[in-house]
Amino acid sequence: MRGPLLCEGRVVVVTGAGRGLxxxxxxxxxxxxxxxxxxxxxxxxxxxxxxxxxxARVAREIRAAGGDAVAHGGDIATTEGAASLVRTALDTYGRLDTLVNNAGFLRDRMLVNLDEDDWDAVVRVHLKGHFLPLKHAAAHWRAEAKAGRRPEARVVNTSSGAGLSGSVGQGNYSAAKAGIIALTLVAAAELGRYGVQVNAIAPAARTRMTEETFARTMAAPAEGFDAMAPENVSPLVVWLGSAAGAGVTGRVFEAEGGRITVMEGWRPGPSTDKGARWTPAEAGVATLNLLAQAEAPAAVYGAVG
Incomplete structure (x- = not known):
């Protein structure tokens, strides 16, 4: 017999929820x-x-299955749209418990061909589109905490392997996704006092944004288990967005198929201290010695050689 539902009684906002992940x-x-x-x-x-x-189609799909959902079509990369998103949750359901930031799109180009407009558009929807909903949701949760109603609030942000390791032809996307990781760490540190936990995932799944890539590079799904199905990533998102994940904050997880990985991020590696100013030549020798002791970085996606 199944136990209690993980998100019973919670109100969850998911951006970019019309398709894919x-x-x-x-x-x-x-x-x-x-x-x-x-x-x-x-x-x-x-x-x-x-x-x-x-x-609207996804909201209808949820209601047809016996659930409760409302659609919101605003642009969450604008102050008005992000504020409206939070108001929709509060006006419709009287509360907000979890924010899943997921919205995004691609405009891939090699750096020398990347137009300023394509840079701005991708950074806007991914990075600003995470910041503004987070800002407005956090303002609500802070007010609740100050009023003596400390929430069990959760935020799940969406980064990418491109944000962790870089991806050739995706300088704009990679930079935005790396920024989301830093934003996650800052938000977790700032908002914990108000009962808010903030984590990020770096999913690998077949969506509209990735289907051409996976069609070229991935084998056909194994019988009975499609490792690239977006539904494989969602159980981790559900858990991180629930009260069950108490105490987990400021973390980044890779999720792909049946695999979950805790990413350990930037940590100090080999170090040396002269105790005085280096000459350029000395700095070079010291740096080469340190690099010889350090782990090699992960390969950039799509790099040759």
Whole structure:
């Protein structure tokens, strides 16, 4: 017999939830008892308008399965849209417990061909699109804590392997996703006093953004288990977004298929201290000696040689 639902009584907001990973997260949270605010602006892979209403479709799908969901179509990379997202949760359900930041799109180019507009658009939707919902949700949770109603609030941000190791042809995306990791660490440190836990995932899954890549590089799914299905990532998101994950904050996890990895990030490696200023030549010798003792960095995705 199944135990209690992990998200029973919780209100979960998922951005970019009209398709792919976001849709899988929204459905998985609803299946665990959450009432879900399904956000999606409804745009194509490159951020151009798409009027087919993906957020409304996912909300209907949740309700058809016996859950509770409402659609939100605002642009969460604007102050108005992010504030509206939080208001939708509060006006509809009277509370907000979990924010899953997932929205994003791609405009891939090699650096020498990367237009400023393509840089700005990708950094805006990924990095600013994480910051603004987080800011408005955190303001609500801080007010609740100061009023004596300390929440068990959770934030799950979405980075990428590109943010951890870089990815050739994705300088804008990689930089934004690396920024999300730093934002996660800062938010976890700042918001813990208000009952807010903040973590990040770096998922690997087949979505609209990655299907061409995986079609070229991945083998066909094994019978009975599709390792690249976005639904494989969602159980970790559900758990991190629930009260069950108490005490887990400021962490980054890779999730792919049946694998979960705790990423350990930047830590001090080999070091030396002269106790005085180096000459350039001395600094070079010391640096080469340190590099000989250090672990090699992970390979950049798509790098040759």
């Amino acid at each position: 976001g849709r899988a997260h929204a459905l998985a949270c609803a299946a665990e008892g959450a009432r879900v605010v399904v956000n999606d602006l409804g745009v194509g892979l490159d951020g151009t308008p798409d009027d087919d209403g993906p957020a």
